[in-house]
Amino acid sequence: MLHIVNGDGFGSILQASGMEGEILVWRESLYEGPISADLTNEAALEARLRYFAERGVPEALFRSYTDSQEEALRLIAQHDKVILWFEYDLFDQSMLIYLLMRLRQYREMWAGKTRLFLLCIDSFPGVHPFKGLGQLSSDQARSLAGTWQPITDEQLELGSRAWLAYASDDPRAVVELLHEDTSALPFVSRAMEHHLERFPSVSNGLNRVEQLTLEAVHGGATRIDSLFRQISEQTLDYGMGDLQYWGYLRSLNQGPSPMIRIDGPALPRYDQNGPIKFEAWCLTMTDFGVEVMASEKDAVLSNGIDRWLGGVHLQGKHRVWRWDTESQSLIRKKV
Template sequence: MLHIVNGDSFAAKLRKAVPDADILVWRESLYEGPLSVSFTDPKTREARARYFTDLGVPAGQFEHFTSEQEQKLEGFRAYSQIVLWFEYDLYDQAMMIYLLQWFARHNLEKVRLLLICIDSFPGIEPFRGLGSLTPQQILTLMGTWEEVTGEQLELAVRAWNVYAGDNPAELFEFIRGDTAALPFLKRALECHLKRLPSLHNGLSAVLESALIGIRDGIDSPAALFLKISDQWLDYGLGDVQFWRELNDAARCEKPLIVRRGGALPGFGNDNTGASVKEIRLSLTPFGETVLAGKVDQVAVNGICTWFGGLFLSGKGPVWRWNQELGTAVYKK
């Protein structure tokens, strides 16, 4: 039996619970960076390698991890059963639909494909994910997985095509349809659309929430991260991703915030050490103006960001999220 899991933290605990478990850790975040429907084509792989190298991932490490996981995946017929372990948030749901659609395109032959995907666990509130469980708690989940159905595979293929595609309108139409076969997919993809710059002020939902927190007196990055990650549990937001949001907000053409104490750390750095504890955050006058909806962040500072397979750049027009109508629109 092969266990495909969502990160090193959970993998370590699963190994403690089941010492002889054969585990493939899926390390590649599909929440960020360039994507395409084909995904493993040379152009996309090269673009993703450049993206993560620019973020501080050591040169060659990205290629090593991705090559290793793809080779392990290609050898899936060596196993009679494969269990996918995932949770409810966007970070995991993006991985899950990629893997399900990958298996949908391959002849499983006699391999049984199994899935466990949860959004809660008795006695844990809020439930932040599989990595928060103890080995003893993980043991109670063993055998509770269910066989993946044809309906789930077909839904994952359609979900990946719109998530890794470049048209948010098609993604919006997809989530208006029936996604019950993968019960956490709809709300995860709704969160994904809210990552688009808002029609109101050009801020993503997460960045706007962060600026509101700073305005309301949370000047500690660590405290702000805890608040935002709890507020937006369905994102599965990691500290490195959040630090990058704050760093970008501080170093754009007209900064939204001021960091006192230096830049927040990136990949491979100590993200909970003294450097983070010493940093203090505050809004700039421009940040206050944007937050009030009097000026548009994209129109002033521009944008250069991937949202699944959609790349937004320049100062407009771009795809945006209309909170009042709950839909994606293409406007200045």
């Protein structure tokens, strides 16, 4: 039996539970960085390698993780049963649809030899709010044994379509996906809706995380640790980790017209070692940040943008894809 899990935290919990089988921790964060339909393509791999190297992940370590994960998928037929453990949020759903796409591609290698199962939840009795499998004790994790369900052809096909939409360089593919029947994977639609909220808004160029952040700092939040807890509670469906959030803070602090000031050392990166003294940082608003928050100025028109959202690379100041909350549509604002 092979368990493919969504992170080291839950991997350790599952290991401690004494559940039968090997554990493969899927460490590739598909929430951020350059994305393309085929991540095994050398050009795509190099792009992601460079992205994470700039954020503190050693190139050799990143390549080792990705190579070993893909090799495990190619050798999936060595196992009688494979169980995928994932959650409802965007971070997990992007990994899940990628895995379903890859397993569908390898179907001839495992069909008739390996049975595939999925456990994907958004709640657990007595755990409120439920943020993820990493909250569970080893006993709670073990209680889920056998509750997984067989992965169907419909799920493999939907996962593949969802991945191709997410990885497309035209974000309207995600909008089109939301018009389809996605009930075979109950959390995909919700996750993709929140993915669209990560695009800059038509009103001021901020996405939902950035808008909430400016509102919180304007309201008196000054410490990055408490701010992250506050924003992550408001955006549970994103599955956003602290390192991804520090990236948002950096972007708000950069450009010709910063929206916040960060007093303190450089924000933590992936290669951060040892305990972090969060009191070392203090956040304050700038006048420009107040104007953007109130939709009197536009962040993208002033500072530009350089960010990957799925397969879409947002760059520059003009004709950038934006999300219109009222019409629930993507547009390219002509300025």
